[in-house]
Amino acid sequence: MKKIFIVLTVAVLSLGLLAGCAEEKTEIASQSAKTEVETTTNKNIAEEIGYGAEGASADNDLTLEEMLTYAIQDEYLAHGEYSYITETIGEQNPFTNIITAEEKHIAELEIIFETYGYTVPEDLSVDYLIPQDNVTESLETGVQAEINNIAMYEKFLEQELPDDVRSTFEFLRDGSESHLAAFQKKL
Numbered sequence: 001m002k003k004i005f006i007v008l009t010v011a012v013l014s015l016g017l018l019a020g021c022a023e024e025k026t027e028i029a030s031q032s033a034k035t036e037v038e039t040t041t042n043k044n045i046a047e048e049i050g051y052g053a054e055g056a057s058a059d060n061d062l063t064l065e066e067m068l069t070y071a072i073q074d075e076y077l078a079h080g081e082y083s084y085i086t087e088t089i090g091e092q093n094p095f096t097n098i099i100t101a102e103e104k105h106i107a108e109l110e111i112i113f114e115t116y117g118y119t120v121p122e123d124l125s126v127d128y129l130i131p132q133d134n135v136t137e138s139l140e141t142g143v144q145a146e147i148n149n150i151a152m153y154e155k156f157l158e159q160e161l162p163d164d165v166r167s168t169f170e171f172l173r174d175g176s177e178s179h180l181a182a183f184q185k186k187l
Helices: 002-049 053-058 064-089 095-115 135-157 163-186
Strands: none
Touching (some): 053 135, 064 163, 095 163
């Protein structure tokens, strides 16, 4: 009788453990699916209204969070584009210097996101990169990207903004003006 009780106890405990493992695997799969849906949804929204400066130029009713989102998207895009260029055509200035500046721009925006309690958006820039075949095309892409970035910040600066956000946008716009000059000089 004791043997039957022990065997049954072990069987019940084993089933309980198996059920717990199955439940944990289901929960992990559910979380993974949720993350994938959120990423897909964010990407779909970016495709519908545009990503970075492109999206900002098409959106005329901007909240502070939307401005910050477009700004960081555009900084992600510049960083991703210039990194891609140096990986494919080789490291050279002004791209290598500007990549470092873009990292600082992203860090500045992350501080503002945190200050206002907004979630920093995921970097989806890899989906929006423009492949380049040579240095001249890359420089021309850099010129246009910086022109668009400056226009985006000018648009934002026309709005009522908290002082810290205004000074950050001015700093980022001024940085883009320097980048534009560097690309134009190299062309």
